[in-house]
Amino acid sequence: MIYIKNNPLRVDVSSCLRRPFQWGVGALLLGLVHFSCGCASARLTQFHNFAQAGTAYVKASQVVLDEAGTASIEADSLIAIKGREALATPEQRRKFILSNNDELRKRLLILGEIGRHGQLLQSYFETLGALADPKAPPTLGAAAQGVFESIGKLSPTIKNASLGGLKVQDAIPQATNFVVQSFKVKALESELKARSKDIERELALQEAAFKVISANLETDLTAKLELEETEEIIKPFATAKDLPKEWVQRREEILQARVAVASSESAASAAAKLRESFVALVENRLSETSITQLISAINSILDLTQKIQKATPAGN
Amino acid sequence: MDATQLYSSTLELLNATILRMLSPEWDAKVQAASPEQRLKALAEMLQVQHARLVLGNAVLQDISGQLKANEQGLLDGQKALQAALAKLATVESVLNTISSLINIVARVVPLL
Numbered sequence: 001m002i003y004i005k006n007n008p009l010r011v012d013v014s015s016c017l018r019r020p021f022q023w024g025v026g027a028l029l030l031g032l033v034h035f036s037c038g039c040a041s042a043r044l045t046q047f048h049n050f051a052q053a054g055t056a057y058v059k060a061s062q063v064v065l066d067e068a069g070t071a072s073i074e075a076d077s078l079i080a081i082k083g084r085e086a087l088a089t090p091e092q093r094r095k096f097i098l099s100n101n102d103e104l105r106k107r108l109l110i111l112g113e114i115g116r117h118g119q120l121l122q123s124y125f126e127t128l129g130a131l132a133d134p135k136a137p138p139t140l141g142a143a144a145q146g147v148f149e150s151i152g153k154l155s156p157t158i159k160n161a162s163l164g165g166l167k168v169q170d171a172i173p174q175a176t177n178f179v180v181q182s183f184k185v186k187a188l189e190s191e192l193k194a195r196s197k198d199i200e201r202e203l204a205l206q207e208a209a210f211k212v213i214s215a216n217l218e219t220d221l222t223a224k225l226e227l228e229e230t231e232e233i234i235k236p237f238a239t240a241k242d243l244p245k246e247w248v249q250r251r252e253e254i255l256q257a258r259v260a261v262a263s264s265e266s267a268a269s270a271a272a273k274l275r276e277s278f279v280a281l282v283e284n285r286l287s288e289t290s291i292t293q294l295i296s297a298i299n300s301i302l303d304l305t306q307k308i309q310k311a312t313p314a315g316n
Numbered sequence: 317m318d319a320t321q322l323y324s325s326t327l328e329l330l331n332a333t334i335l336r337m338l339s340p341e342w343d344a345k346v347q348a349a350s351p352e353q354r355l356k357a358l359a360e361m362l363q364v365q366h367a368r369l370v371l372g373n374a375v376l377q378d379i380s381g382q383l384k385a386n387e388q389g390l391l392d393g394q395k396a397l398q399a400a401l402a403k404l405a406t407v408e409s410v411l412n413t414i415s416s417l418i419n420i421v422a423r424v425v426p427l428l
Contacts, residue, residue, distance in 0.1 A: 076365060076369070079334070079338070079361060079362065079365045080362070080365075082358065082361070083358040083359065083361050083362040083365075085355070085358060086355050086356075086358035086359035086361075086362060087359075087362065095428055096362060096366065096428060099366065099370075099428055100365070100366060100369055103366075103369035103370055103372075103373050104369070106373045107369075107372075107373060160375065162372065162373065162374065162375055162376060163372065163373075164327065164331070164368075164372040165323055165324050165326075165327030165328070165371060165372050166324070167320075167376055170320070216372075219331045219334075219335070222335055223334055223335055223338055226335060226338035226339050226340075227338050229340060230338065230339070230340045230343045234340045234343075235343075
């Protein structure tokens with residue numbers, strides 16, 4: 001569920017993938033109208049908006065992580081089924097499937113760690129949003145530190161992880177130079193001064209992880225779609241007496257998905273926008289345009305996953 | 317070529333190879349081949365998939381020594397396979413180049 005503060009809006013992402021973010025843009029922009037007045041409530045809104053955008057990013061990127069795991073497993077399963085007859089004995093078949101299961105499990109573990117890393121960042125941004133409130137309890141600073149420490153424990157595993165031959169660490173973008181602005185709420189200012197540079201690096205890690213995941217997702221989905229195109233479109237067209245009644249629709253879905261796969265880097269782009277927006281937030285220059293661009297990038301993730309899901313319905 | 321590049325180029329080629337082996341064009345060639353070659357094509361497809369999973373999950377530091385030790389073999393194998401895939405030569409010649417490269421990859425990471 002996404003809860004847009006100051007707006008009585010609750011939307012279920014699982015049942016409605018795209019609309020919540022379109023609504024979300026409107027809700028966030030309503031809040032941003034107050035940006036120019038420079039008062040404490042505007043600052044509060046700014047941090048809340050960023051936290052909402054962070055939540056939207058984490059939810060959308062989680063769908064990409066799920067798709068990446070599913071695509072790896074499905075591609076491997078389809079290849080295993082296609083090639084099964086080449087494994088002559090039960091022992092050969094057992095060894096093959098057990099070994100590939102082990103490798104897929106390792107991949108799923110890394111995807112899970114990246115997901116948890118994103119969720120902790122979301123918690124951190126929510127805590128920052130709460131810290132921006134002048135009436136925030138003093139314990140929030142310690143809460144932010146606790147969340148940050150948990151993030152730090154996950155980072156080394158993700159940095160050292162390799163997915164499909166690409167090491168996450170090698171894809172981390174260079175650090176951005178920025179200066180933390182003065183904020184009226186001193187607890188917020190001291191939190192940002194203590195940890196914003198490290199948080200920028202953690203966001204860069206998300207960006208790197210999704211670059212690596214995108215490359216893998218593209219290969220696995222293409223493999224799956226190649227097989228589906230051969231088995232469901234080309235073979236029946238070439239050899240069947242009558243074509244299945246869903247043949248035209250499946251052809252369209254598979255070909256559309258092939259095009260969508262090419263934009264699999266959308267999650268990495270959204271992570272990059274989130275990092276840019278965080279720096280702008282800390283420098284007290286987060287604009288309506290920045291948030292709109294961020295939400296638009298998040299919507300691109302949802303476009304991608306929707307097209308993939310449409311072409312590869314569960315159980316297909 | 318350093319170990320990182322060797323690792324990435326080998327894996328990229330394995331990815332490209334599995335995609336080619338799943339393509340309708342390759343499927344048509346295999347369907348027209350002898351039953352023995354068809355079975356060999358399926359077996360090599362499984363080997364390529366297994367190799368790309370194992371190599372893809374491997375940590376570079378752990379295998380950089382083996383990569384460097386097999387550098388020439390990997391480079392020659394890559395070159396031969398790229399050429400065979402580019403012209404989509406006979407099923408037999410493509411399978412032979414795949415098999416050669418997989419044998420060298422098996423010296424870098426343990427395969428089935």
